[in-house]
Amino acid sequence: xxxxxxxxxxxxxxxxxxxxxxxxxxxxxxxxxxxxxxxxxxxxxxxxxxxxxxxxxxxxxxxxxxxxxxxxxxxxxxxxxxxxxxxxxxxxxxxxxxxxxxxxxxxxxxxxxxxxxxxxxxxxxxxxxxxxxxxxxxxxxxxxxxxxxxxxxxxxxxxxxxxxxxxxxxxxxxxxxxxxxxxxxxxxxxxxxxxxxxxxxxxxxxxxxxxxxxxxxxxxxxxxxxxxxxxxxxxxxxxxxxxxxxxxxxxxxxxxxxxxxxxxxxxxxxxxxxxxxxxxxxxxxxxxxxxxxxxxxxxxxxxxxxxxxxxxxxxxxxxxxxxxxxxxxxxxxxxxxxxxxxxxxxxxxxxxxxxxxxxxxxxxxxxxxxxxxxxxxxxxxxxxxxxxxxxxxxxxxxxxxxxxxxxxxxxxxxxxxxxxxxxxxxxxxxxxxxxxxxxxxxxxxxxxxxxxxxxxxxxxxxxxxxxxxxxxxxxxxxxxxxxxxxxxxxxxxxxxxxxxxxxxxxxxxxxxxxxxxxxxxxxxxxxxxxxxxxxxxxxxxxxxxxxxxxxxxxxxxxxxxxxxxxxxxxxxxxxxxxxxxxxxxxxxxxxxxxxxxxxxxxxxxxxxxxxxxxxxxxxxxxxxxxxxxxxxxxxxxxxxxxxxxxxxxxxxxxxxxxxxxxxxxxxxxxxxxxxxxxxxxxxxxxxxxxxxxxxxxxxxxxxxxxxxxxxxxxxxxxxxxxxxxxxxxxxxxxxxxxxxxxxxxxxxxxxxxxxxxxxxxxxxxxxxxxxxxxxxxxxxxxxxxxxxxxxxxxxxxxxxxxxxxxxxxxxxxxxx
Ligand SMILES: Cc1ncc(C[n+]2csc(CCOP(=O)(O)OP(=O)(O)O)c2C)c(N)n1
Ligand SMILES: [Mg+2]
Numbered sequence: 001x002x003x004x005x006x007x008x009x010x011x012x013x014x015x016x017x018x019x020x021x022x023x024x025x026x027x028x029x030x031x032x033x034x035x036x037x038x039x040x041x042x043x044x045x046x047x048x049x050x051x052x053x054x055x056x057x058x059x060x061x062x063x064x065x066x067x068x069x070x071x072x073x074x075x076x077x078x079x080x081x082x083x084x085x086x087x088x089x090x091x092x093x094x095x096x097x098x099x100x101x102x103x104x105x106x107x108x109x110x111x112x113x114x115x116x117x118x119x120x121x122x123x124x125x126x127x128x129x130x131x132x133x134x135x136x137x138x139x140x141x142x143x144x145x146x147x148x149x150x151x152x153x154x155x156x157x158x159x160x161x162x163x164x165x166x167x168x169x170x171x172x173x174x175x176x177x178x179x180x181x182x183x184x185x186x187x188x189x190x191x192x193x194x195x196x197x198x199x200x201x202x203x204x205x206x207x208x209x210x211x212x213x214x215x216x217x218x219x220x221x222x223x224x225x226x227x228x229x230x231x232x233x234x235x236x237x238x239x240x241x242x243x244x245x246x247x248x249x250x251x252x253x254x255x256x257x258x259x260x261x262x263x264x265x266x267x268x269x270x271x272x273x274x275x276x277x278x279x280x281x282x283x284x285x286x287x288x289x290x291x292x293x294x295x296x297x298x299x300x301x302x303x304x305x306x307x308x309x310x311x312x313x314x315x316x317x318x319x320x321x322x323x324x325x326x327x328x329x330x331x332x333x334x335x336x337x338x339x340x341x342x343x344x345x346x347x348x349x350x351x352x353x354x355x356x357x358x359x360x361x362x363x364x365x366x367x368x369x370x371x372x373x374x375x376x377x378x379x380x381x382x383x384x385x386x387x388x389x390x391x392x393x394x395x396x397x398x399x400x401x402x403x404x405x406x407x408x409x410x411x412x413x414x415x416x417x418x419x420x421x422x423x424x425x426x427x428x429x430x431x432x433x434x435x436x437x438x439x440x441x442x443x444x445x446x447x448x449x450x451x452x453x454x455x456x457x458x459x460x461x462x463x464x465x466x467x468x469x470x471x472x473x474x475x476x477x478x479x480x481x482x483x484x485x486x487x488x489x490x491x492x493x494x495x496x497x498x499x500x501x502x503x504x505x506x507x508x509x510x511x512x513x514x515x516x517x518x519x520x521x522x523x524x525x526x527x528x529x530x531x532x533x534x535x536x537x538x539x540x541x542x543x544x545x546x547x548x549x550x551x552x553x554x555x556x557x558x559x560x561x562x563x564x565x566x567x568x569x570x571x572x573x574x575x576x577x578x579x580x581x582x583x584x585x586x587x588x589x590x591x592x593x594x595x596x597x598x599x600x601x602x603x604x605x606x607x608x609x610x611x612x613x614x615x616x617x618x619x620x621x622x623x624x625x626x627x628x629x630x631x632x633x634x635x636x637x638x639x640x641x642x643x644x645x646x647x648x649x650x651x652x653x654x655x656x657x658x659x660x661x662x663x664x665x666x667x668x669x670x671x672x673x674x675x676x677x678x679x680x681x682x683x684x685x686x687x688x689x690x691x692x693x694x695x696x697x698x699x700x701x702x703x704x705x706x707x708x709x710x711x712x713x714x715x716x717x718x719x720x721x722x723x724x725x726x727x728x729x730x731x732x733x734x735x736x737x738x739x740x741x742x743x744x745x746x747x748x749x750x751x752x753x754x755x756x757x758x759x760x761x762x763x764x765x766x767x768x769x770x771x772x773x774x775x776x777x778x779x780x781x782x783x784x785x786x787x788x789x790x791x792x793x794x795x796x797x798x799x800x801x802x803x804x805x806x807x808x809x810x811x812x813x814x815x816x
Contacts, residue, residue, distance in 0.1 A: 014331070014339045021341055024085070024261075025326060026351055028057040028319050031081040033359040034094045035293055038116070042297040046367065046410070047098040050297040051117045053080035055290035056216050058318035059256075061085050062264035063214060066272035067184060070177055072138040072551070074153035075186035076146075077117035078216055082186075086137045088121055091359050095366030102452040104584040106369060110141070111452070111584045118142040122586040123550065128461040128642070130552055132174045134181070140550055141583045143574050146221075147187060147194035151540045151571045154200050155547020155555075157183035157211035161279060162553060166529050168500035175552040182275045183547070185213040190221020190229045196539060196571070201283075203540045205242050205250050210275040212282045217258070218289040223304035236285035244280070252282045258289040259321035290317050323348065371410055377445070378411045381420050384441050387434040394426040401426075413449055420445070456585040457619050458643060465621060465641035466722060470670040473629055473661035484628035485654035487661065488518040491632035494665030496526045499554060499639060505532045506541055506558025506594070515560060516596065516654045518628075538567035542593065546576050549589040554639060562597030562607045562648055569616065576644050577619030590642040592635065596649040598624075598689040599741065601786045603778040607651060608790070611746025614717050621645035621671055622718035624688045629658050630715065633669030640668065650690045672722035673715065676729065680710035683735040683800060686726060686751055688714040691741050691791065698796035705812070707804055717747060724759045734766040735807065737800055741774045741790045748773050767807050772799040 012020065035052035042050040053060070056078045064085030067073070073082070083089035093108060100112030109120045120141035125131055140152055163169050164179025187197060192215060204211055215235055219226050226233040236255050244250035252274050256267045264286070271282040290313040294301035302310065314320070326348065331339040342348055382402060389398035405411065405419040420442045427435050458464060495502055504519060510533035513520035523531040534541050538559055545557035559565050565572070572593070579589050597607030614622050621638070623645060625631040631649045638645050661667055677692070678699060687695045692713055699709045710729050714720055730736060736755065738748045748771035755761040756769055772791050779789035791799075798815060805812040 018339075018341050021261075021326065022351065024061045025322060025348075026355060027085050028061060028081060028322065029352055029355050030091060030359060031057050031084055032319055033355055034080065034091050034362075037359055037363055038094065038098050039293055039297055041095070041098055041363070047116075048100075049115055050098060051077045051115060051295070052293055053078045053117070054293045055218060055313070055317065056258070057081040058261055058322050059214065059216065059258050059264050059268075059286045059289070062261070062268040063184065063186075065265060066212075066268040067137065068182070068272070068276075069137060070134045070181045072140060072156040072181060072183045073119075073186070074140045074142075074149045074156055074183060074547070075119070076142055076149055076188060076191070077115075077144070078188065079119060079142075079186055080117060083119050083139070088137055088139060089119065091362030092366045095363050096370065099366065099370040101366070101370045104586065108586075110582050113453070113582050113584070114142070115144065118144065118582075120583050120587060122583075124586055124588060128459065128463060128585075128588075130174055133551065134174060134177045138181075140547070141579060141587050143578070143582075145570060145574050146191035147196035148570065148574050149185065150187065150194075150196045150200035151543020152547045152550070152575055153183055153185040153211055153213070153543070154203055154207070154209065154540050155544040155549070156551060157204065157209035157281070157547070158207060158544055159548045159551035159553055160210050161207070162503065162529060162548065164279065166500070169553075172501075172552065179210075179279075180276055181210070182272060183209070183211040185211055187213065187215055188221060189215055189217035189219065189226065189235060190224065192235050193221070193229045199537050199540050200543060201239065201242065203535060203537055203544075204281040206535060208249055208279060209281060210279045212271045212275050212284060214284045214286055216289055217285060217287045218291050220291065220295075220301075220305075222295045223301075236283065239283060242283075249280075252280055253285070254283070255285045255287060258286045259316050259318040261322050261325060288316055292317060374411055374413060374416065377413070378405060378408070378416055380441065381416055381445075382406060384434070384438045385419075385423055388423070388427060388432075388438045391432045391434050392427060392430055394430075397426045398423055417442070417445065417449070455581075456583075457581045459580070459588075459641070460585065463641055465638060465643045465645070466670075466672045466719065468637045468640050468668055468670065470673070471636075471663070471666060471668045473633065473659075473667040474663045475659055476662050479659050479662070481657040482660050483654065484656050484658040485516055485518050485520075487658050488628040488632050488649070488654075489513070489520050489522070490660070491635065491664045492519060493522060493525070495635065495639060496522060496530060498665055501552065501554040502556065502639065503530050503532075503548065503553060504556045504558065504594075505534050505544065507534060507536055507560045509533060509558045514558060516651075518649075518654065538564050539571050542568040542571045542576065542591070545591040545593070546571070546579075546589045549591040549644070550579075550587060554590065554592070556592045556594050556635070559593060559595040561600065561605060561651070562595050563600075563604050563609070565593075565595060565613065565646070566609075572620075573616040577617055579619075580643075581619055588642060589644055590638075591644045592638050593644075593646040594635075594649070595646065596651045598648065598650050598691065599652050599786075599790070601779060601783075602781040606741075606774075606779045607648075608741040608774060608779070609746070610648075610717060610740065610742045611748075611750060613646070614747060614750060617646065617718065619644070620718065621716065623647045623669075623671065623716050625649065625669065625715060626677075626689060626692045626713050627653055627656070627658055629661065629667075630669050632664070633667050634671070636665060637668040637671055645671075648689065652690055669715065671716050672719040674721045674725050675713045675715055676710065677713050678709065678711040680708040680733070682708045682710075682733055683737060683803060684710045684712060684726070684729040684733045685737050685739060685800065686712045686714055686755070687739040688717070689740070691739055694791065694793055695739055695796055698793045698800070701793070701797050702800055705801070707800065707812075709800065714751065717750070720751060720754050721759070726755050727759050727761060727764065730755075730761050730764040734764055735803055736761065736765060736767075736769040737772060737803060738770070739772040739791060739796060739799070743776050744771070744773045746773065767803050770799060770803055772796060
């Protein structure tokens, strides 16, 4: 594997310098050759899509030199040269990812789950334990959304400040070397137009974390030039107000020409030193970059760049400039000795030829590794089809399928399986051993192939959160009723006492101990590094959490109210929810998001949009405890495992009375398990959160008219009822009503689908299953606004009564 040596800060002999320069040049042209051949692979149909690092090679060499073992990168799809220069990526990896090779050991970034150009290193061992992150290069897994890498970058950098400042973390040598690690961000010029960029940038300046942000500026975002992207067409000019000075903290800033190798090496060295030693954020605006292959394989840049611009891009191509510099370089020392990198141009041409050969070989080898198994699998299926067709009355159709399959030059698994599955349609009314063999092969094939695309959405290890056993809260004989927020607060206190990796932060979470006092006094006890306030910036609060969780800390990020989670939706759904899946379990971010919702009033304070969230947040646990003891139990469960989750506390539950358990920090609420809170025989009601209290109230009225309801608390929406316990209730009552305060078709429809279709509850039902929900609009403000927007006790009563009326109109006469 080629690797650039991070020697630039040392004094080098000329021979060492020369070796380094030529090695760097070789990495740059290897990367460029990969892009060039990669583009051809897409245009000839071997790969579907390609996005490459052409035009940005040279600054990435400089960044790689300054990037040290233990450091972290959070970047985007242009960084293939950087990845090659740190030795984590080679041409064979490049082509394997272009073909989407579905094996993480062959395509180490995402096993082909992501488009090419989305990089990652492995943080986890097979058994889910952390690798020694302080002894490896760390690349947090890229995502495609422009600027989506920024919020996470903040947390990756913030972790260094925690490891440096919190004494109890100082012995976590496998996670950090005293917080010396720098987090390196890369972003395209146009992507700095995004809110994620500005929000993160401001937060980085406030937090003073060791991060170095490089802006790769090629003047365009696909076809749209800087004049439509950036005020003054110059991002570093615009950001000048963030620059530190003698009196104010802020950013150190550099502007550098992207084709100027020596200047780049110098700037990157300085930037790394400042960030690492002073724990200060740094911006490097790398200007004058180009894009010789256009944005991606989806179109050509000749469509939107002027002839002058295209000429300029040729002249200022960073590799061309580096080549010129190498050829022109000449040094004379005091003794009259002459020093050059190469004797003549031929020497460079020889290196270039060698690189072309190496890349060609890598391409072939990656292609063979990708296609050969499929060629073999095609042969297996053809043999089975031949055997079956010989016995079948439908030979003529099966032979046609065989010919279709044989005709693929390069059969993919889709082609193989499509033919196999179609063949069973022709064979459906026949029975012989050869058909059974075919059936078994297809089933086995599907069982082997499907996980390659669907595994690792959640942990697949024994330690996964749904395996944490329930431990019930226990109580002293003389225990007292307290405000429920005290149960939560004292449980957090125990957690912070026992687990030094836990940090809690958010808007108003620090000094006042959150707006509902669930963290009261905890900053005083545990200090500002562990319980703290943040600015009003939900996206980057979650980013802080993701980044720190990826580095082995256990952050609890607070979002003040559920409705404001929408501000952070993209970072949660795009980054947090997909991280474990998109790295096939090689990276994790066990972030706990704490928020509060349910039964709020007002258009922007409804606290109830569960359906929207559970559908976007697959990949984390979505928990809706009905009281604070249950909520505390969920936090304890989550901290005994290592997966991301959202816990929605009941906003109107903090001042209700609950008993104080005596096993704080220990008792757990199981995830994915329902609880029957009232037994009954006539009808099953499934609900959750504070709506449950309304259901409980209504059930008293229902019992007055001889309707005996069974009430089930869902507790956990993602996942819901993994043991299918609702069925036991339906077996008894044969009727189902689902009640929540989300919109029609929201979480109630999700629960209905799982119970009726997935659990096959329809089998037990004697009445139409029903949902009682809020109105389709956001809830209006005030008592009447709430009454006419969300399900009331009357609505619950009448909805349940109506089901019973339809079942027995004589006993339950119509109300209206
Ligand atoms: C949120 C989001 N919006 C739009 C896109 C589509 N898109 C992908 S790359 C790109 C241009 C990015 O330009 P720039 O940041 O300058 O990076 P470059 O590709 O020039 O290196 C756009 C619009 C996206 N991936 N994500
Ligand atoms: Mg750009």
